[in-house]
Amino acid sequence: MLTKTIKLLFLLLAVCLTGSALAQSATQSSQNSQQATKTEPQFVDFTGFKGKVLEVKHREPRTLISILQPLGSGFKGAELKANSEFKTITVRDFPENIATIEEALKRLDTPMPTKPESPALPDVELYGYVLIASQGDEASSSYPKGIEDVVKQLHLNLNYKSYRLLTTIVQRTRLEGNIVSSGMAADGVINGGYEFSIMRVMPESRTGDSSTLLLNGLNLKFNGGNLPSGQPLGNARITTDLKLRDGEKVVVGTASLRDKALILVLTTKVLK
Numbered sequence: 001m002l003t004k005t006i007k008l009l010f011l012l013l014a015v016c017l018t019g020s021a022l023a024q025s026a027t028q029s030s031q032n033s034q035q036a037t038k039t040e041p042q043f044v045d046f047t048g049f050k051g052k053v054l055e056v057k058h059r060e061p062r063t064l065i066s067i068l069q070p071l072g073s074g075f076k077g078a079e080l081k082a083n084s085e086f087k088t089i090t091v092r093d094f095p096e097n098i099a100t101i102e103e104a105l106k107r108l109d110t111p112m113p114t115k116p117e118s119p120a121l122p123d124v125e126l127y128g129y130v131l132i133a134s135q136g137d138e139a140s141s142s143y144p145k146g147i148e149d150v151v152k153q154l155h156l157n158l159n160y161k162s163y164r165l166l167t168t169i170v171q172r173t174r175l176e177g178n179i180v181s182s183g184m185a186a187d188g189v190i191n192g193g194y195e196f197s198i199m200r201v202m203p204e205s206r207t208g209d210s211s212t213l214l215l216n217g218l219n220l221k222f223n224g225g226n227l228p229s230g231q232p233l234g235n236a237r238i239t240t241d242l243k244l245r246d247g248e249k250v251v252v253g254t255a256s257l258r259d260k261a262l263i264l265v266l267t268t269k270v271l272k
Helices: 002-039 061-071 094-109 145-157
Strands: 048-054 078-083 088-093 125-135 162-174 175-185 191-203 212-224 235-245 247-255 260-271
Touching: 048 094, 061 078, 061 088, 061 094, 078 260, 088 094, 094 125, 125 145, 125 191, 125 212, 145 162, 145 247, 145 260, 162 191, 212 260, 235 260
Parallel strands: none
Antiparallel strands: 048 088, 078 088, 125 162, 125 260, 162 175, 175 191, 191 212, 212 235, 247 260
């Protein structure tokens, strides 16, 4: 009798344990199902989607993606892909979203605005007249008629009797450019070599008006030869920065050469 009772107890215990395990398994399965339901995206996948390749004519396709992206449906499987090599944007989405993206692309894909070209800088012709001024009567005045008015002013302001042309310097450069020149200078009595340079020829105004020029770093160096008496004439230099109006004739400077003077007269012409 006792044996049967023990067997019955063991049987009841086994039934209880089996039922508990089944209940626990069912609970775990339910929890897993609920968790899977929660993590499953609430989007349709490909259903009703269409695809289209849109051509981009003027802009870089990759730069347009960030602008067009919000116009898509956002559903799983919808996408926008740019291809710079073929100048295309591939769209996969609902037809109405594709139509919206295509319409937006037409408005955005416009030619890039062209930058206005800077006007070409004009050329400048520069005429320099190197004169030798003397107090004696050993030579009469001799100079180009074009600077006659300048020489008249020199007679009024300097104590020299004669003015003779040693050499004429003619140079051409573009605005913002420089000038370098050298050569021999002589008037039949005086002779020597010269070096002439301007570091930069530029307009005074940055608005494009070239009616007034700035000549920065102007330098004239004259190495005199011997006088007819055999005495060396010596050397002279004129160095300055200069502001000069187009067509204006200016006495840039003077430098002493024993009892004489070296004078530089300068004028410019802007070739517009």
